[in-house]
Amino acid sequence: MRSHELKLFNTLSRQKEKFEPLNPPRVGMYVCGPTVYGDAHLGHARAAVSFDVVFRYLTFLGYTVRYVRNITDVGHLEADSDDGEDKIAKKAKLEQLEPMEVAHHYAASYHRDMELLNTLTPSIEPRATGHIPEQIQLVEDILKQGLAYETNGSVYFDVLKYNENTRYGRLSGRVIEELISGSRDLDGQSEKRNALDFALWKKAAPEHLMKWPSPWSLGFPGWHLECTAMSSKYLGQHFDIHGGGMDLMFPHHECEIAQGNACNHQDPAKYWLHNNMITINGQKMGKSLGNFITLQQLFQGDHPVLEQAYSPMTIRYFILTAHYRSTLDFSNQALQAAQKGYKKLINGFRISGLLEYADEPGASPDEKQVEQVQKSIKAAYAAMDDDFNTAQAIGHLFNLLKKINSVYTGQLSPSVFGKEVFDNMVQTYRIFVTDILGLKEEKIDTQEPLLTMLLGLYQEAKTARDYGRVDEIRANLKNLGIIVKDMKHKIDWAYEE
Structure with a gap:
């Protein structure tokens, strides 16, 4: 177990708290997954990537994490x-399919997109339709507590009675009197x-297309109930972390707490974590608003x-360049900047794997260089320990990258850092890029031997001073997204930033 004091912003307490798992080194984390009635969009990606980083960092720190993320396929x-209509059933009618065909199709689509985003698969991914008995049992338990009532075959949670002993609205900060005054008049309808x-x-x-027998009626479970049933089954009645998008805080998570x-x-859950929204022109991106961009549309x-x-x-x-609790506004300019930033980081990852430490006779570490590297390493981890601040961590990685590039180009000798600091610098950079941030190299559709051959032809043309041929090869490689790097003692390549 690495000695880090990790702090999380707990939505329930509205402050950062030291992370102290209930049963260390084990950690239980439940995250609300997608309702599978359409293709995943950028908003889904933010939640998935944000909690993927939480999963990755907790694992890096040495915790054994059981990460449960559900699939909502009914209710x-x-x-x-x-x-109103069930979202999946409505889609099934439109496409003249069985609801489970719709759920299967879009769950597979979601998984495909999450794999492309390099998110790790959860430890368990339960589906609501696979846990109907558990949900019925929960309803019976709540009825026995006198906090629910049955009407015409439906069962409802009695919020006012619950609120007599436990305040409803603690998570979202809602005041029940204001909620009552702001709700519509039922008029007996x-x-x-x-x-x-x-x-x-x-x-x-x-x-209604999806229904199951129960003690009260042929029917289906409420949306909020599903997560309570699945989280308690796989993580217990009280677990460490419950995550999800900020738009789920009320009523979904509030209702989970009540149940x-x-x-x-x-x-x-002990800690409640919520990622903020992705916006377009200041408005939340979402299917219900019709302003979403699917991930496949972005990729294509x-x-x-x-x-x-x-x-x-x-x-x-792009998602990692903002703290998960801050809003992230979509624009082509922001994505183009992210494209350049990603390529800089991944170019650094590639060249860092080529570097080897070598002592120079009579050389000794430069205290200033050592201090700068150690400061950046410490700051990168401190950023992650401060509520998973990936944006700040990336900034410190770029400081390390400057040093790595300087060694690569020959401006600095590895010996100015000393072997221990040099190895730590390279290792920290590589661990952050891949293991913690979850970035990977997206290789251009060009085989490595062909690239090596083209660089060989480039070298030959340059030696022969055939500058027309030099420019032609350089231009062709650039069209493939590769730039040629002429250095003092060698020729290399990098992804175009």
């Missing part, structure tokens, strides 16, 4: 409400006793607002 109704009550089980209408307290008399450049295609690692780097 998520339009407008996140208790009325609803089965609910109060507009704030939410469905634990819904009786299915005859035309957890109703069943188990304690909050489901196939959307009216896109000036070009952006690779998966460019998208991942």
